Amino acid sequence: MKNGLFILLGFILLISCKKDDNETEEPPDQTHPKMFYRNLGDIEVKFGQIKYLDIDNDGVRDFYFNVQLVGDPVLQRDRIQYLANSLQQRYLLNDAQDQSPVLNKLDPISKTYEGYTWYEISSILLAEKIVTFNGNFWEGLWKDADHKFLPVQVKKNRELYHGWIELSFDKGKELLILHRSGISTEEDKEVKAGY
Template sequence: MVRMQTLSMKQMVFLMALAFAVSSCERSVENPRQPSPEPPKTQPEMTYIDLGNVTVGFGQAKGVDLTADGQPDLIFGTVLVGDPILKRDRRQYTVVSAQKRNLLNDATDQTPALHQRDGITAAHPGYLWWDLSSIVLAEKIVTYTNTFWQGNWKDAGHRYLPIQIDLQGKKYHGWVELSLPGAEEKIILHRAAVSKVPDVAVMAGL
C-alpha cells in the first residue's frame, strides 16, 4: 500500500520554515563518504512500504507515513534560497523529519546516501541521529555564468536514506529508497522499510 500524503498548509509552512533555517547557512560542497558500520549478519523481519515511485518536483512536497498512524514521519520538499552576496540562487531538495523520527546528521547537516547492504545502526561514524531534522539532500546552484549541483545526494540513483523511529524509547531502524536525478530536477520515492524488531541493526535495501 502506498502511504504518501498531500500536505496541509500548516505542514507546508513547517517544512519551509525548517528547511530555510538550515539552508540559510553555507555548507561544504559535500561530505566525503564515511565508512558505514559493519552490516548485521542477518536481516531482521521488516515492514515494507511501496512509495509508488512518486515524484517531488520543484515547488512540491510529499509526506511519507512510515508507521501507519496517518501522520507524515518524513516530508520531502524543495526550497528556493536567494543569495544576494554571492549573486546566485540555490534550488534545494530537502527532507524534514517529525518528532522522534530521526535522521543521521553530520557537522554540516548532511546525511549519507547509502548503498545496498550498508549497515544502519545506532552508531554511524561521522554522524549523529537527530529528530526534527531538516536536511538538504542536494541543491542546484544557479549563477549568472554557471549552473551546477552539490550535496551528498546529487545524481543519486536508488540510494538509501537511513532512518530511526523512536517508539516509547525503543529504536527501530530502516531506510527510504530514493533517487535524485539532477537532469530531471526531482526526487523519486521508490520504497521504504522499517524493522519490526527494536534496537537492532539492519541492512539498507534488503
C-alpha cells in the same frame, strides 16, 4: 466442464496470491529483523512541493521531502534545495554540514554511525542546484543518487526502530524520486539498507 472448473480455480488462486504494496516480510537472512516495507510508487518531488511519508503505516507522518528556493544576494546566486526532513520522534543522520550519508544496498543502519549523529526534527540537504549569472551547477552528496538509501529512525514507546528510504535524483528533470521504504518491526535491531 471439468477443464473450465480447473481454469476458474487456477484463476482464483492466481488473483488471491497478488502481493500488497505494503507488507511485513520475514527476510531470508534469519539474523536480520522482520521488516515492514512500503512501495512509495516512485513519488516525484519537484520545486514548490512537499511529500509526506508514513513509513510504518501507523497513520502518523514520519518524514517529508521538499524543494525550496533560497536567494543569496551577497554571492549573487540562487539555490534550489532538495531536502529530507524528520518530524517529532523521527530521526535523520546529520554530519557537521547537515548532510546524511548515501548508503548502498546492504550497508548497515544502527544506533551509531561514525561521523554522524541522529537528530530529531532534522533537515538534511540532499542536493542543490546553484543558479548564477555565469551558469548553473549541482552540489550535494545525493546529486547523483540512483536507488540509494537514506538511513532513518522512528521512536515509539521509548524504543528506536531503524529503517531506510530508497530514493533517486534526476538532475535533468530536476526532481527527487521516492521508490520505497523499509522499517524494522523489532526495536533496536541493526538493519541492512534495501534488505
